[in-house]
Amino acid sequence: MQDKLPNDSLASLYPQHLAMLRQHADKALALAGFDHLLIAAGMPGIKFLDDNHYPYAVSPQFKYWLPLTSAPGSWIAYTPGAKPKLIFLQPRDYWHVVPDGPSGYWVDAFEIVIVRSAEEAVAQLPKGNAAVIGEATAAAGGIEINNPRIVLDYLHYHRACKTPYELELMREASRIGTRAHRAAERAFRLGESELGIHQAYLAAAGQIDAELPYSSIVALNEHGAVLHYMEFTRTPPQPARSLLIDAGASASGYASDITRTYAAADASEFQALIDSMDASQQSQVAMVRSGRDYAELHLHAHHQLADTLNQHGFIRMSAEAAVESGVTRAFFPHGLGHSIGLQVHDVAGFARNAHGETIARPDGHPYLRLTRTLEPGMVVTIEPGLYFIDMLLQELREKPVSRDIDWARVDAFRRYGGIRIEDDVVCTADAPENLTRDAFARY
């Protein structure tokens, strides 16, 4: 269940999206010397020694072409010059809900063939020299999956820049996510547990866990210091001082990725730190401009964090010294953000070009997921953080620079865990579009 999508605008934007996809596919196939592009929607995996399946996740290459996220066993077949073909699997099955026949603004753009089995689907694919994109499990009926590197590099590189159609879906994903974030904040203020906050989030999003683009992080107090905290405690801590929630939503297979940090009403020292982080986050968002090197933006965020650490009395050293000595990396040990789209961490974050060459991360920043120069149409997250992580603080204590850190001040903040503030931002030819803040402004 999702919000009603703005179908009129999607219908008018979709043809241009498809035309762009065809252009990229034509070029990729020509480069690699293939006649057809065949894309498997994929099948749900099965659990080890079990007859239960993992939640189904459609291939990102499949949902790039169509807003179909539940089409196991289906295929797209594209031959340059011809109308793309959707081979849609609608099994005869009384155990499961059979997917509805295709409908919507996109169906006229496809030749659609409905089949009853995965083997029949494969039999409908054009024979010959084909790039076959899919997981090994899609190989029902004896088709060979080859996932050619040249084709994938080309398609992945170009996925960074979104079409107006894709941006419309990403705005929708942001609207669903922010509505759910509002509900999560209310649940926190009412004293709910992490599980209770998560349930409030899902209810407001109208999405189940398996539909979300990634597993939500709902962290009260010290749990905010665990970067990928995936527990959901059932009992609220007494008192609940802080909430860090990193949770997104999906719209026709496109993701939003949103993080907010809240302080309890009486935690004014933590609120002041959140306010500083929020101000620097917004200044970083404003720097999402065409031609900007994202890795530089990441390094700039470290300098801003050093200023914040100084202002709030955690350290006494120049910003340069704090960055050089690794102090900021102990407080902010992840990347500033990543590309986002059909996948929450979208592909080709390090691509130098469409041909598989890459741009290395800056030394000492092994977790940065994006090193490309920004271009209009790219959507990136901006998510600076400041955490009080025992393991990293312990390492810092043993360094000479430890002298210039106010450890009593640091220790006093451990009980809040940490701060992350994350928006999804579109690079344009001009000022950036902040999908997240625009959506929050509606709720």
Ligand SMILES: [Mn+2]
């Ligand atoms: Mn993120």
